Amino acid sequence: MxxxxxxxxxxxxxxxxxxxxxxxxxxxxxxxxxxxxxxxxxxxxxxxxxxxxxxxxxxxxxxxxxxxxxxxxxxxxxxxxxxxxxxxxxxxxxxxxxxxxxxxxxxxxxxxxxxxxxxxxxxxxxxxxxxxxxxxxxxxxxxxxxxxxxxxxxxxxxxxxxxxxxxxYYKEGINPVKIAVENTFVRAVKGGTGEAKTGGNYASSLKAQELCAKQGFTQVLWLDGVEKKYIEEVGSMNVFFKIDGEIVTPSLNGSILEGVTRNSVIQLLKHWQLPVTEKRISMEELYQAHMDGTLEEAFGTGTAAVISPIGQLSWEGKDLHINNGKTGKVAKALYETLTGIQYGKEKDPFNWxxxxxxxxxxxxx
Known part of the structure; x- marks a missing residue:
C-alpha cells in the first residue's frame, strides 16, 4: 500500500x-x-x-x-x-x-x-x-x-x-467489584467469534448482564460454552486469580479475547519475578481454593478499567468473599505501575x- x-x-x-x-x-x-x-x-x-x-x-x-x-x-x-x-x-x-x-x-x-x-x-x-x-x-x-x-x-x-x-469506567474505581458467575447463557465457544472483537459477542452477553445488574452485580464471569465448567473471562475484562502465591489466568483457547492489558500484566508479573501461569481453571477448583483459604486475590484487566479488583464472586448460590472485600497487593501494584507508565509518571522498561x-x-x- x-x-x-x-x-x-x-x-x-x-x-x-x-x-x-x-x-x-x-x-x-x-x-x-x-x-x-x-x-x-x-x-x-x-x-x-x-x-x-x-x-x-x-x-x-x-x-x-x-x-x-x-x-x-x-x-x-x-x-x-x-x-x-x-x-x-x-x-x-x-x-x-x-x-x-x-x-x-x-x-x-x-x-x-x-x-x-x-x-x-x-x-x-x-x-x-x-x-x-x-x-x-x-x-x-x-x-x-x-x-x-x-x-x-x-x-x-x-x-x-x-x-x-x-x-x-467503573464508579467503584480501584475498589473491589461484585461479579456473578453465569451458568445459563453462553457467550462464545472455540471456533466461534469469541477471540475476535466484534459487536455480536457483546450483544449475546447483554441478557446475562442485564439480569445480574438487577441483583447488584457489576459484571458477569463467563464459563466455557460447552461444559459450563471452566472460567473464561468477565464481560469487559480478562480475569486473574492469586491462589496460594501463584497468579493464574485462563489460557487463550479460541473463545477468549486476548486483551492488551492482559498481555501487559503477564509481562509485568514476569518482570517482577512473580509466578504467573496461563492454564485452564474450573470454577470448582476456584471454589475449593476459596474453601481452603488459598484464594488470595482476584482481579479483572482491560483497557477501560485497567485493573478492577474482584471482592465477591457469586456461583450457584454460594458467595466467595475474596481478601475480605479489599484490594489485594498484587492488583494495587499492577494498577499503580500500569497507570504510572500510561500517564508518564513511571519509567517504561518495555517501550510500550x-x-x-x-x-x-x-x-x-
Whole structure:
C-alpha cells in the first residue's frame, strides 16, 4: 500500500469542552473523526479527518443484516510534562487485523492507520482531559457498507475512529467489584467469534448482564460454552486469580479475547519475578481454593478499567468473599505501575509508550 495523505476538514462550530465532573464513559465525543473507505479492487483509500457527524448509510448495508463489523478500544493520556501518549497502540491494531481475518474484512495497514489515529488525536489534543484518572478514549471500528442483502463478505467498508474524553469506567474505581458467575447463557465457544472483537459477542452477553445488574452485580464471569465448567473471562475484562502465591489466568483457547492489558500484566508479573501461569481453571477448583483459604486475590484487566479488583464472586448460590472485600497487593501494584507508565509518571522498561507529536503526523493533502 502506498503512503497515505489525509484530507482534513475542520469543524466550523467546535463544541464546549466538558468539565471533569461531567465525564462519563462513552457519552461525549470530540469535534472530529477519522474515516477511511475500502472498495474492491482499489483497497483502503480516501483517508480523511472530518467534523464528527452522523453517517449516511443505505438501509440495505450489510452490517445491519449480517453483523460484519469489528472494533477496538485504546486511550490517549496527558502527562505531567504536557505530552500526549498512547499505550501499546500497535497491539490493538494487530488484534483488529486478527478480528478482520475472522470476520472476512480486508486487512488494514497497521502503521498507516496508527499514523492517521495519531494525527486525529493531535488535532483533538485540547480534548485530552488532564485530571487524574481521566483520558481520551479512542474507538476505531470497521463496518461493511455494501448495499446488498446476501450472506457473503462485503466488498465495501468504512474504517472510522471516534474519540471520547472519559473518567473512570467503573464508579467503584480501584475498589473491589461484585461479579456473578453465569451458568445459563453462553457467550462464545472455540471456533466461534469469541477471540475476535466484534459487536455480536457483546450483544449475546447483554441478557446475562442485564439480569445480574438487577441483583447488584457489576459484571458477569463467563464459563466455557460447552461444559459450563471452566472460567473464561468477565464481560469487559480478562480475569486473574492469586491462589496460594501463584497468579493464574485462563489460557487463550479460541473463545477468549486476548486483551492488551492482559498481555501487559503477564509481562509485568514476569518482570517482577512473580509466578504467573496461563492454564485452564474450573470454577470448582476456584471454589475449593476459596474453601481452603488459598484464594488470595482476584482481579479483572482491560483497557477501560485497567485493573478492577474482584471482592465477591457469586456461583450457584454460594458467595466467595475474596481478601475480605479489599484490594489485594498484587492488583494495587499492577494498577499503580500500569497507570504510572500510561500517564508518564513511571519509567517504561518495555517501550510500550507511543508519543503523539506533530512531526509524526501524515502529510495533509
Amino acid at each position: 502506498e503512503e497515505w495523505t489525509v484530507e482534513v476538514e475542520h469543524c466550523k462550530s467546535p463544541k464546549e469542552k466538558p468539565k471533569t465532573e461531567e465525564l462519563e464513559f462513552g457519552r461525549i465525543f470530540t469535534d472530529h473523526m477519522l474515516v477511511i473507505d475500502y472498495t474492491e479492487p482499489v483497497g483502503w483509500h480516501d483517508a480523511r479527518i472530518i467534523p464528527y457527524q452522523p453517517l449516511t448509510i443505505d438501509p440495505s448495508a450489510m452490517v445491519f443484516h449480517y453483523g460484519q463489523s469489528v472494533f477496538e478500544g485504546l486511550k490517549a493520556y496527558y502527562t505531567p510534562d504536557g505530552d500526549i501518549q498512547l499505550f501499546r497502540p500497535e497491539k490493538n491494531l494487530e488484534r483488529m487485523n486478527r478480528s478482520n481475518d475472522r470476520l472476512c474484512i480486508p486487512q488494514i495497514d497497521e502503521s498507516h492507520v496508527l499514523k492517521a489515529i495519531k494525527q486525529l488525536v493531535h488535532m483533538e489534543k485540547d480534548w485530552v482531559p488532564t485530571a487524574e484518572g481521566t483520558s481520551l478514549y479512542i474507538r476505531p471500528f470497521i463496518i461493511s457498507t455494501e448495499p446488498f442483502i446476501g450472506v457473503a463478505p462485503a466488498h465495501h467498508y468504512k474504517l472510522i475512529v471516534i474519540l471520547s474524553p472519559v473518567g473512570a 509508550i507511543e508519543k503523539v507529536t506533530e512531526t509524526e503526523t501524515i502529510p495533509v493533502k
